Amino acid sequence: MNTVPQIIFPVAIPLIAAFLLPIAGRCHAGFGRIFGRAAVLVTFLASALLAWQVAGAGPASSAMGGFKAPLGIVFYADNLAMAFVLLLNIGVWLFWPSGDEDRSGPYTLLLTLLGGGAGLVLSGDLFNIFVFYEIVAVASYGLAASGGSAAGFGASLRYLLLSALGSSLALMGIALVYAAAGTLNLADLALLAPDVLRGPPGAAAFLLLLIGFGVKAELFPVNSWVPEIYASAPVRVTSLLAGIVSKLALIVILRFLVLVFPMPSAYGLLLTLGILGVLAGELAAYRARDLNSTFAWSSIAQLGVIAIAFSIPGPAGIAAGIALALHHAVVKPAFFFIADKWRGDVKLLSGGARTSPLVAALFVLLSLSIIGIPPLPGFWAKYLLLDAAFSSSPAYWLAAAVVLAGAVVEGAYLFRAAGFFYGGPQKGRGAALFMPGELVPAFVLGAVLLVAMFAIAPLGAYITSMAVQAADVPAIAAQILLGGN
Amino acid sequence: MSTGAVLYAGAIGLFLIGCYAMVAERHLIRNILGLVLVESGVNLLLVAVGFRENAAAPILKAGQSAGMMVDPLPQALVLTAIVIGFGVLALALALVVRVHQAYGTLDTREVARLMRVEREASGPGAAGPRAGAKS
Amino acid sequence: MKGYGHTAATLLFLTGLGILLIAILQALPFGLAPMQVGQAIVAAAPGDTGADNIVTAILLGYRGLDTLGEVTILFVAAAAAGMVLGGASRGGAQAENAGFILHSAAYLLFPFLLVLGAYIVLHGHLTPGGGFQGGAILAAAFFVPVLASPASPFNHRTAMLVEGFAGAAFIMIGLVSLVGSDAFLTPFFGKGEAGALFSAGSLPLLYLAIGLKVGSELAGLMARVSGAEAGA
Numbered sequence: 020m021n022t023v024p025q026i027i028f029p030v031a032i033p034l035i036a037a038f039l040l041p042i043a044g045r046c047h048a049g050f051g052r053i054f055g056r057a058a059v060l061v062t063f064l065a066s067a068l069l070a071w072q073v074a075g076a077g078p079a080s081s082a083m084g085g086f087k088a089p090l091g092i093v094f095y096a097d098n099l100a101m102a103f104v105l106l107l108n109i110g111v112w113l114f115w116p117s118g119d120e121d122r123s124g125p126y127t128l129l130l131t132l133l134g135g136g137a138g139l140v141l142s143g144d145l146f147n148i149f150v151f152y153e154i155v156a157v158a159s160y161g162l163a164a165s166g167g168s169a170a171g172f173g174a175s176l177r178y179l180l181l182s183a184l185g186s187s188l189a190l191m192g193i194a195l196v197y198a199a200a201g202t203l204n205l206a207d208l209a210l211l212a213p214d215v216l217r218g219p220p221g222a223a224a225f226l227l228l229l230i231g232f233g234v235k236a237e238l239f240p241v242n243s244w245v246p247e248i249y250a251s252a253p254v255r256v257t258s259l260l261a262g263i264v265s266k267l268a269l270i271v272i273l274r275f276l277v278l279v280f281p282m283p284s285a286y287g288l289l290l291t292l293g294i295l296g297v298l299a300g301e302l303a304a305y306r307a308r309d310l311n312s313t314f315a316w317s318s319i320a321q322l323g324v325i326a327i328a329f330s331i332p333g334p335a336g337i338a339a340g341i342a343l344a345l346h347h348a349v350v351k352p353a354f355f356f357i358a359d360k361w362r363g364d365v366k367l368l369s370g371g372a373r374t375s376p377l378v379a380a381l382f383v384l385l386s387l388s389i390i391g392i393p394p395l396p397g398f399w400a401k402y403l404l405l406d407a408a409f410s411s412s413p414a415y416w417l418a419a420a421v422v423l424a425g426a427v428v429e430g431a432y433l434f435r436a437a438g439f440f441y442g443g444p445q446k447g448r449g450a451a452l453f454m455p456g457e458l459v460p461a462f463v464l465g466a467v468l469l470v471a472m473f474a475i476a477p478l479g480a481y482i483t484s485m486a487v488q489a490a491d492v493p494a495i496a497a498q499i500l501l502g503g504n
Numbered sequence: 505m506s507t508g509a510v511l512y513a514g515a516i517g518l519f520l521i522g523c524y525a526m527v528a529e530r531h532l533i534r535n536i537l538g539l540v541l542v543e544s545g546v547n548l549l550l551v552a553v554g555f556r557e558n559a560a561a562p563i564l565k566a567g568q569s570a571g572m573m574v575d576p577l578p579q580a581l582v583l584t585a586i587v588i589g590f591g592v593l594a595l596a597l598a599l600v601v602r603v604h605q606a607y608g609t610l611d612t613r614e615v616a617r618l619m620r621v622e623r624e625a626s627g628p629g630a631a632g633p634r635a636g637a638k639s
Numbered sequence: 640m641k642g643y644g645h646t647a648a649t650l651l652f653l654t655g656l657g658i659l660l661i662a663i664l665q666a667l668p669f670g671l672a673p674m675q676v677g678q679a680i681v682a683a684a685p686g687d688t689g690a691d692n693i694v695t696a697i698l699l700g701y702r703g704l705d706t707l708g709e710v711t712i713l714f715v716a717a718a719a720a721g722m723v724l725g726g727a728s729r730g731g732a733q734a735e736n737a738g739f740i741l742h743s744a745a746y747l748l749f750p751f752l753l754v755l756g757a758y759i760v761l762h763g764h765l766t767p768g769g770g771f772q773g774g775a776i777l778a779a780a781f782f783v784p785v786l787a788s789p790a791s792p793f794n795h796r797t798a799m800l801v802e803g804f805a806g807a808a809f810i811m812i813g814l815v816s817l818v819g820s821d822a823f824l825t826p827f828f829g830k831g832e833a834g835a836l837f838s839a840g841s842l843p844l845l846y847l848a849i850g851l852k853v854g855s856e857l858a859g860l861m862a863r864v865s866g867a868e869a870g871a
Contacts, residue, residue: 169619173607173615175599176596191549194550197553
C-alpha cells in the first residue's frame with residue numbers, strides 16, 4: 020500500500036500562509052500580495068509533485084496523526100482528487116485579485132479557500148469533509164462580500180443563511196449515518212453500506228447530504244443564491260466559485276454516491292435533481308436579458324448536466340462527468356469575464372465585433388464549445404455523456420433527451436448574444452473596449468480550450484483511467500483502510 | 505416518555521422551530537436566530553446519538569479502567585460543530601451590521617427590493633467609468 | 640391574505656418534515672447505536688495518547704485535523720468579518736462609559752479570568768475543558784474591559800500577531816511531527832504519567848496554541864463588532 024505523508028501539503032501550506040499573511044501584510048505595504056502569490060506557487064509545486072507521484076505509483080493515502088483508518092482521519096489521493104486540487108491551484112493563481120489594493124482580507128480568504136478546497140477532495144472521512152466544506156463556505160461568503168457594495172453584503176448574507184441551513188442538514192445526515200453505522204470513515208462505510216445504509220435512514224441521510232453539499236454545487240432546489248452572488252461579487256470571485264468550487268462540491272457528492280450510498284434510490288435522486296436543474300437553468304437563462312444573469316443561470320444548467328453524468332452508475336458516467344466538469348471550469352470563467360465588461364442588457368453588445376473583434380471571436384468560440392459543436396472539446400464531453408446514458412437504463416434516455424433539448428435552448432440564447440455582437444448598429448459602449456487588459460484570464464482560458472482540442476485523444480484516455488480508478492470501490496477501501504500506517 | 509424520546513423530540517422540535525423562523529419570518533435578525541436554533545437542534549441530535557443508558561462520562565479517573573462510557577466521538581464532533589456555528593454566526597452579524605448601515609432596514613423583502621434597485625442602477629453603469637465609455 | 644397563505648404552507652411543509660424525521664429516527668433505536676469506532680477509541684485512547692479526557696484525545700489526536708479545520712474556520716470568519724466591517728464607521732469614542740460598578744468589576748475580574756482561562760487551557764487533557772473553552776474565557780478577560788469603557792482602545796495589532804503565530808504554531812507542530820514519524824500531527828514527546836500536568840505528549844502544546852488563537856480571535860472579533868455597532 021502506498022503511504023505518502025506529503026499528501027497534507029496542499030492543505031497545510033496555504034493554511035499556514037493564510038495565518039501569517041495578515042502579519043506579513045502589516046510589515047510592508049504590498050508585501051501581503053506577493054507573500055500570498057508565493058504561497059500559491061509553493062502549494063502548486065507541492066501539489067504537482069504529489070500528483071506526479073500518484074500518477075506514477077497509484078493512489079496514495081496517509082493516516083493523520085498515525086492513527087489507523089477507522090479511528091483516525093485518512094487522506095486519500097487518486098488521480099481524480101489530484102486533478103481537481105491542481106485545477107483549484109491554477110484557478111486561484113489565475114483569478115488572484117489584480118488590483119493594487121493593500122488590504123490583506125481577500126488574499127487571506129483566497130488562501131484559506133485553497134487549503135480548504137484541497138482538504139475537501141482529499142479527505143476520506145465524512146465529518147472531516149464537512150469541516151473542510153465549511154472552511155470553503157465561510158471563505159466564499161467573505162469573498163462574495165469583498166466587492167464592498169451594499170448589494171454584495173446583502174447577497175452574501177442571504178447566501179450565508181441558505182448555505183448554513185444546508186450545512187446543518189448535511190450535519191444531520193452525518194448524524195444519521197453515524198447512528199446507523201457507527202463509523203465516519205468512507206472506506207469503512209463502503210464496506211458496511213450494503214447492510215446498514217440500504218433502508219430509509221440511508222436514503223434520508225443521502226438526501227440531507229445532497230441538499231447540504233448541493234448548495235455549493237448549485238444543485239436544483241438550493242441554488243437561488245447563484246444569480247444574486249454572481250451579479251454582485253467581483254468577477255474573479257464569481258469565476259472561482261462558478262468554475263471551480265462548485266466542481267469540488269460535486270466531486271464530494273460523487274464520492275458519497277460511489278462509496279457510501281451505491282443504491283438505486285440515491286442515483287435516482289441525483290438524476291432527478293440534475294434534470295430539474297437543467298430545465299430550470301436553461302429556461303431562466305433564456306428569459307434573462309442581462310448577460311451576467313444569463314451565464315449564472317446557464318451555469319446552474321451545466322452543473323445539472325454534470326450531476327446527470329455522475330448519476331449514471333459505472334465508470335462511463337463518471338468519465339463523462341469529469342470531462343464536462345473540466346470543460347465547464349475552463350469555459351465558464353471566461354464567459355463571466357466577458358459578461359463583466361458588458362454589464363447590463365444584452366443589447367449593449369450591439370456592434371461589439373467591430374470594435375473588439377478578438378473578444379467577439381472568443382465569445383463565439385466559447386459558445387460553440389459549450390453547446391457542443393465538433394471538433395471543440397465540449398462536443399466530446401457531451402458525446403461521452405450521451406454514450407454513457409444510452410448504454411444505461413431507459414430513465415437515462417430521458418435525461419439525454421433533456422440534455423439535448425437544453426443544448427438547443429443554450430444555442431438559442433448564445434447565438435442571440437452573438438447576433439448582437441456581429442449585427443446591429445454600434446452603440447457607444449464598445450468603443451473603448453478593444454482587447455482590454457482585464458480580459459487576459461479569459462484569453463488564457465480560450466487558448467487552453469484550443470490546445471485541448473488538439474489533445475482530445477490523450478485527455479480522453481486519461482479521464483477514463485481516472486474514472487475507472489474512482490469507481491473501483493474495493494481498491495479505494497483497501498488503500499484507505501490498510502495503507503497509511 | 506423515555507429519555508430517548510425526549511431528546512429526539514427536543515432535537516426535532518428545535519430544528520423545526522428554527523426552520524420556521526428562517527423561512528417565514530421577515531426580519532433578518534430573526535432569520536439568524538432561527539439558524540442558531542436549527543444548529544442547536546442538530547447538535548442535540550448528534551449528542552443523543554452517542555447516548556448510552558447508565559454510562560459514565562468519557563474521562564478516565566486515576567487507577568480506574570475504562571468501563572461503560574457514552575460514545576465520546578459525537579461529543580467531539582459537536583464541539584467542533586458548535587465552534588463552526590459560532591464562526592458563521594459572527595460573520596452573519598457583521599454582514600447584518602453593514603446591511604443595516606446601507607439600507608436602514610432589516611426587513612428581508614425590503615432589503616431584497618433595495619438590492620434589486622441598486623443592482624439595476626449599477627448594472628449598465630458599472631463598466632462605464634473604467635471603460636471610459638460615452639453614450 | 641397572501642402572507643397567511645405563505646405561513647400556512649410553511650407550517651404544513653414543516654409538519655410533514657417533522658413526521659418524516661420522527662419516522663426515520665424510529666428506525667434507529669435510541670441508546671443502541673453501533674458505536675464501533677467510539678468503543679474502539681475508548682479502549683485505545685489511554686494507550687495511544689496518554690490523555691485522561693477521551694474527548695480531548697479525539698479532538699487533538701484521532702481527529703486533530705478536524706480541530707485544525709475548526710480553528711481555521713474561526714480564523715477565516717474573523718478575517719472576513721474584519722474585512723466586512725473594515726469600512727464601517729468607528730464610533731467607539733462616542734459611546735458612553737459604563738457605570739462605576741461594571742467599570743471596577745471589569746478591571747478586578749481581569750486577573751482572575753486570565754488565571755482561570757490559563758488553567759482550563761492547560762488542563763484540557765485531564766479535565767473537561769480545553770483550548771476552546773479556556774480561550775473563550777481568555778477572550779472575555781480582554782473584552783469585558785472594552786465593554787466597561789468603550790473608549791479604551793482595543794489592541795488589534797497584538798491580537799493579530801498572537802492569532803497568526805499561534806495558528807502557524809499549530810501547523811508547525813504538525814509538520815515537525817512529520818519529520819519523526821510518517822504522518823501529519825502525530826503526537827510526540829513521551830506520554831508521561833497519566834493524570835500529571837506534563838503528560839499526553841504534544842497534545843497540551845496544541846491546546847495552548849488553540850487557546851491563544853481562540854482567545855485573541857474572539858476578543859478581536861467582538862471588539863470589532865461592538866466598535867462597528869457603536870458607530871452605526
